[in-house]
Structure formats: C-alpha cells, structure tokens
Amino acid sequence: MDPRPASRRATAAAALLLLLAASPAAVTAAAVHGGGWQEAHATFYGDETGAETMQGACGYGNLFEQGYGLETTALSVALFDEGRACGGCYELRCQGSSYCARGGAPVTVTATNACPANYSKPNENWCNPPLRHFDLSKPVFLRLVTDFHVGIIPVQYRRALCAKRGGVRFEMRGNRWWVAVLVFNVAGAGDVRAVAAKGSRDGAWVEMRRNWGQIWDGADARLVGQGLSFRVTNGDGRSIVFDHVVPPTWTAGQSFEGKHQF
Structure with a gap:
C-alpha cells in the first residue's frame, strides 16, 4: 500500500497525467532549449529587400515563396556543420553593445545559408572556425540595433522551435x-x-x-x-x-x- 497521504498521491497522479498529456511540441521545446543561451556575434548581408539572401548553401530557392521570408540567417562554418543545421531555428538577442536596441525583443531566424570561411584572413573573418557567427538579413539585423553602421555586434543565441504554416x-x-x-x-x-x-x-x-x-x-x-x-x-x-x-x-x-x- 502506498504510505503517502491521499492528497499527495492525488497530486502526483495529476502531475503524471499532465506529463503524459504534454504535446510533442512541448516536449520538443524542452529539448531544443535545453542548452540555454550561448555567446556569438552577428552582422548582416544584403540590403533591405533581402534579395541577396535568396538561394544559398541549404538548397532553398525563393525564401518568400517557401515561407521563410527575411527571418533568416547564414551560419558560420562551426554552426553550419556541413549543412546539417539547415532549417534549424535560433533565437538571438543583442547583448553587451551600446548599439543594442533598447527593450528590443529577441529575434527568431531560420538557418538557410552558410557564411564561408576565409583562411587567408584568420583575424578578420568572423565565419572562420571555431567562431560562432550569424550573418542576418538586414531587416532582421535592424531589429537588434539602433544603427546598422555598427556592422557587427555581440549576441547571445539558443535553439528555438520553428513555427511553420501547413505541412512539410x-x-x-x-x-x-x-x-x-x-x-x-x-x-x-x-x-x-x-x-x-x-x-x-x-x-x-x-x-x-x-x-x-x-x-x-x-x-x-x-x-x-x-x-x-x-x-x-x-x-x-x-x-x-x-x-x-x-x-x-x-x-x-x-x-x-x-x-x-x-
């Protein structure tokens, strides 16, 4: 016989039912966010139209037609992982710069491209391994900073759930x-x-x-x-x-x- 009082047994049973009823998305969220915030840097490429962010090393085409829009990023070599990271989503927040937008909310972006390494410039290329770097579309970068002329900013990032419309x-x-x-x-x-x-x-x-x-x-x-x-x-x-x-x-x-x- 369970020696715990009836009220404690009822509480434990209710908790178990809530766990079993948890949606797959909730379980996935716990797994995706498990690593917490990590340090990186971010910059941008292209202009406000995002035309230069189309296509890319993940094989996607027109990002507007495919549902990704401008909320995208190219990843440095260390994060891109030879294409395995394509399609993954990341939450970013500007951290530690006077150019960070005040009260700016984090942005969520999908990995759609790679930021290639340039080993001839080991001290200038932020995409060389082992650096962790996000090359954002300009409209998304502008949501993190007060002036895009800053060029590059320190950020914190973590994996996030991807929200998509329709089926795979x-x-x-x-x-x-x-x-x-x-x-x-x-x-x-x-x-x-x-x-x-x-x-x-x-x-x-x-x-x-x-x-x-x-x-x-x-x-x-x-x-x-x-x-x-x-x-x-x-x-x-x-x-x-x-x-x-x-x-x-x-x-x-x-x-x-x-x-x-x-």
Whole structure:
C-alpha cells in the first residue's frame, strides 16, 4: 500500500497525467532549449529587400515563396556543420553593445545559408572556425540595433522551435535517371537528420543521403515514374511518414505538401 497521504498521491497522479498529456511540441521545446543561451556575434548581408539572401548553401530557392521570408540567417562554418543545421531555428538577442536596441525583443531566424570561411584572413573573418557567427538579413539585423553602421555586434543565441504554416514540403530536384528532393517548411526542431523514400510499386524503403544542405538523393533510379512516399526524421529524432505525397507524374521543380507537420 502506498504510505503517502491521499492528497499527495492525488497530486502526483495529476502531475503524471499532465506529463503524459504534454504535446510533442512541448516536449520538443524542452529539448531544443535545453542548452540555454550561448555567446556569438552577428552582422548582416544584403540590403533591405533581402534579395541577396535568396538561394544559398541549404538548397532553398525563393525564401518568400517557401515561407521563410527575411527571418533568416547564414551560419558560420562551426554552426553550419556541413549543412546539417539547415532549417534549424535560433533565437538571438543583442547583448553587451551600446548599439543594442533598447527593450528590443529577441529575434527568431531560420538557418538557410552558410557564411564561408576565409583562411587567408584568420583575424578578420568572423565565419572562420571555431567562431560562432550569424550573418542576418538586414531587416532582421535592424531589429537588434539602433544603427546598422555598427556592422557587427555581440549576441547571445539558443535553439528555438520553428513555427511553420501547413505541412512539410517536398520539392523534386531529380530527373529521369535519379531521384533528389529538397525537404523544407519543417516545423519543430526544423533541421532534418534522415530521409528515406519508397515507390508506389516497390515495398521497400530506400535510405537517401544528404547531397548538400537540405537536398537529399541516392534513391534507386527505378523510383522514377512511381508515386513517392517519404519518411523524414528531424533533428530531435522524431520521424513522420508522408504516404503517397508525390504522384507518379512528378517532374523536377514541382513542390508537394505533406499532410503532417512536426
């Protein structure tokens, strides 16, 4: 028999029910924010239109059409991690500069590009490893500072949950000889750890490999001409299967939206 008073047993039971009822997003939030705030620096590239932030080392295209807008960042080599960080979200706040906007709220950005290293200038390039650096769009940088002419500022950052509209999206990048796909609009952790594909006529999953950024390939060429299902594993280890998300008539450049989201 439980020796605790009935009131304590009831409290413990209620707490357990609340834990079991917690949404996946709440659990993910705890995992994403677990590291706390860390030190880094930030600057910006491009102008107010954000035109120079389009495309980039993650494989995304028009960031407005793909739902990322101007709330984006390029990451230094140490943070980019050879593309594994693509799609991940970060919360940044200006810290320790007289140029920090007073009462400015932190900004949340998605990693969509890489800030390349320049080893010929080891003391001038903030993107050289092991430095942690965020190269923001100019409109986002302006939300952190009182004057963009400061150029570079100290910031604190931490991982954040990605909030996206609609389901995970898949843009076909392959051709008649091979299957490649860009995985984007991923909520939750945002980054993607693994992707597998399955054809509508074949019953077996085929593990894909990261070609670059968030473009995955390596599926058997026999999948061309078949409808496709994808299994996506995001950065916190959760997997979702998107059954029959791509029809057999797909062509390169077409984008398809899954019915699920992390």
